[in-house]
Amino acid sequence: MDGGSDAAQTDKLRLCPKATDVDPTGPMKRVRTTQTVLSLAQRCLSGLLLLVVMVAASWADATGVVALREASQALAGASLRQVPVIVEHIEAAGKESALPLFEAMLAGNLYYQRADNRIVITRQTEGGDYAIRDAVTGESLGVVAKKSIRKVKVNNRLRSQLRATIARLTLFSANVSWRKSAATNLLNNLSADNVALLQEARAVESDAGVAELIDTALALHTLKTSTDRKIRLRALEVLDGSLQPTVRNQLLNLTEVDAQGQYREADAVVRTRAARFLARIDGKIKFFGFLETLFFGLSLGSVLLLIAIGLAITFGVMGVINMAHGELMMLGAYTTYVVQLLLPNHLEYSLLIAVPAAFLVSGSVGILIERSVIRFLHGRPLETLLATFGISLILQQTVRSVFSPLNRQVATPEWMSGSLEINSIFSLTYNRLYIFLFALLLFCALQLVLNHTSLGLNVRAVSQNRDMARAIGIRTDWVDALTFGLGSGIAGIAGVALSQLTNVGPNLGQAYIIDSFMVVVFGGVGNLWGTLVGGLSLGVANKFLEPTTGAVLAKILVLVFIVLFIQKRPRGLFPQQGRAAE
């Protein structure tokens, strides 16, 4: 499967079960022997407006609607223990027409009216009230207050029952991604009924991916129930190379011994074949496990790169030990929060606005700090350290007083949640993926600024030889302020990224300040490339250690390694060369 369409599919896959606004017509149906007049009507009118469909539904199979209404009515006031049976009744009475009801129930949007116990699907309006429509006909019933409706209770057990029910009903849907999630669900719930349904679906399935899933499910069933060696071996062939966890468990079961030391599988031929396939699957799992750890490492590394790269400028290039660096990141994260607060209806774009905003906010605070404190302490690193530490405390307390000591909620836009599924055991989470790309982009942009702009030229000149730079007419004061502002602004941008990964609170910066110094010192002071390589390699090393040592020990080991490394190479990975380094 190619990556592009896969991304779109998983997106829908994730969206559809929790869709808040369910189309009352349900998914469009494909041809099926047990088709009802209702679904035929819906199929013809699928593209038309809601109103037209409602008219269609009203002249369609009236008895079906009555049966569905009767069955669903029992949901009003039912206890959690009774609901599973009621759901079965609704499925039997309504078939596909009950889909909107089931989906609303799964999403927690199914309510009943207190006055007449009518089952309704709700959608919260901006004013906090609820727009309701009839769960059976989809007829709109206007907007009501919260207290006139009551929720139909759902718990975990019911949710998995609902998912299985929806899977059975959408196995014949026209939407490929719905069919795919249906087949995946049924693959893990192989009952005799479901197998019959899958066989029926296989006959009309046109999508290769879904067909493969169904074949896998049927082969699993055959392997378990059949006694004919030939058929079972053929079923095993189908399972070869499948990465579904269920397949691996089944194969493992075939090769294992039970408590009495007897093989669970009596047939030796099947057993050895299963063992061979299992080894092949395990090989693949190992390979993808390695890829996954690598990705985790790179993603951790990219976070380290992000938090360190601003410091690489203020500490690396200017030589200022800025203990308030973490707080500048925190300001960036709070900027994201404020942007979202100001634009509550444009969550999707909030991050795009927050990046430049955070750069400006943190950058100007940085310039302020430089102008008001740091420039008077030039060449006195210990005092700079103490002064900036004091500033970090002031900034923390300011945020605490203005925003409260509690963490603030920063929403994650839809395009940054969920994951890109490569196969059933390997997927990359979108937020990490974007942040990795973003970190690289930021690094390139910074390289460009430092190496190809006049500001960059001045910065390098001042950092290499301040007196000479001043002698040839560079305003070192001005360059100092801008450089510090640039580094601080980058810290602000890192804060925007962090707001998507961790808590936005007054202590955000403290958690990262040590890590960022670690990366800069390890990579080599005054060298952006060192920061890049240092950050990424520390991240990868950490993640490869973690499975064997645990998170706590992995962090300690990395720190110990850096201490030893600095003993050997005090100037880090990429020390500055030439006279500038003296």
Next chain:
Amino acid sequence: MKMKKLMSKAVLAVGGCVLSMTLQAADTIKVGVLHSLSGTMAISETTLKDTVLMMIEEQNKKGGLLGKQLEPVVVDPASNWPLFAEKTRELLSKEKVDVIFGCWTSVSRKSVLPVIEELNGLLFYPVQYEGEESSKNVFYTGAAPNQQAIPAVDYLMNDLEVERWVLAGTDYVYPRTTNKILEAYLKAKGVADKDIMINYTPFGHSDWQSIVSDIKKFGSAGKKTAVVSTVNGDANVPFYKELGNQGVSAEDIPVMAFSVGEEELSGIDTRPLVGHLAAWNYFQSVESEENDAFIERWKAYIKDDKRVTNDPMEATYIGFNMWAAAVEKAGTTDVDAVEQAIIGMTSPNLTGGTAVMNRNHHLSKPVLIGEIQADGQFEVVWETMGVVPGDAWSDFLPGSKDLVADWVAPIRCGNFNARTAKCSGQNL
């Protein structure tokens, strides 16, 4: 808007100062409040400080205690464990408070313990904890492991038919002890070693990628798997976020949390968490007259309609009510007299029913299990039939099996060995 709020706060603070100065002149009963108002724990503890202040204000409106007004003495131990001990000493020897309400983390309580025992103070500790302790000078109004962890595991085992277990926790004394108890309990129930995975992370951990991926792999072995989480503080937010992103839903692998309540959820987008579980003795969503009244009073006191209530607040509420009733009963605020008066005392729970203070200084309380809802509240899916008495010493650890705590004559001992009939003298 913000400015106005700040102004009104400032006015209140000044007013409070003036008020307390005038009160100081008269004879008052001093109540120490020892909760962190800054640092990492401020997020949780500030709420409890406000709860105590609200209770004091209400008690004073009713005429105080023994004809005297109550006077709060608030100190800030700043999430700094040794500072907790220093502040306790200051409260007891300098301010001469009659009772202290305070602490959240177990490590802060352990730091306070020697001071409060040396100076014979009285501490009400309102948070669920790992047990293995009973002091004459401390009343534990939060849940012991058998009032939270054990019933929660029973629920997962019996109702959700869980067979594989991930015990995930933050790396400090409470999760380590709780997980030790749970591991012993699971093994006693016949769970094999390979079906238990234990994992610890540092405070404030934010990179959960590998751990969630490991949990996912562990859970794909064909047996129903659940995570029992003693992850504490705000590390929970990235943890749940990662669960959502990697597509681990509550139906596949439910997470049962012991430290995630309404307050913690109020900072997160809870939609991806719907269906995950928490075990507490109190949920804001429980419908009862006492609870409705309490929530209304709380919102009015804090002047914020969106603020939530949680379990440690209920524990503070019960603790305060019991102390007040015990002072009335003993007719004095003397620590020894109040300590004896409070044993056997009852107080209404906010969730209905009555809490009883037992002879081991722990409460009998109901245990509730709730599922997280999209609005950040919990829906109760299971509760114990009646109240469960808190057990200071776990029955599932070899070292504490035979120990009991009983602070009534003739035993009067925090860790009495029932087999050898000896008091070991710790925590005395």
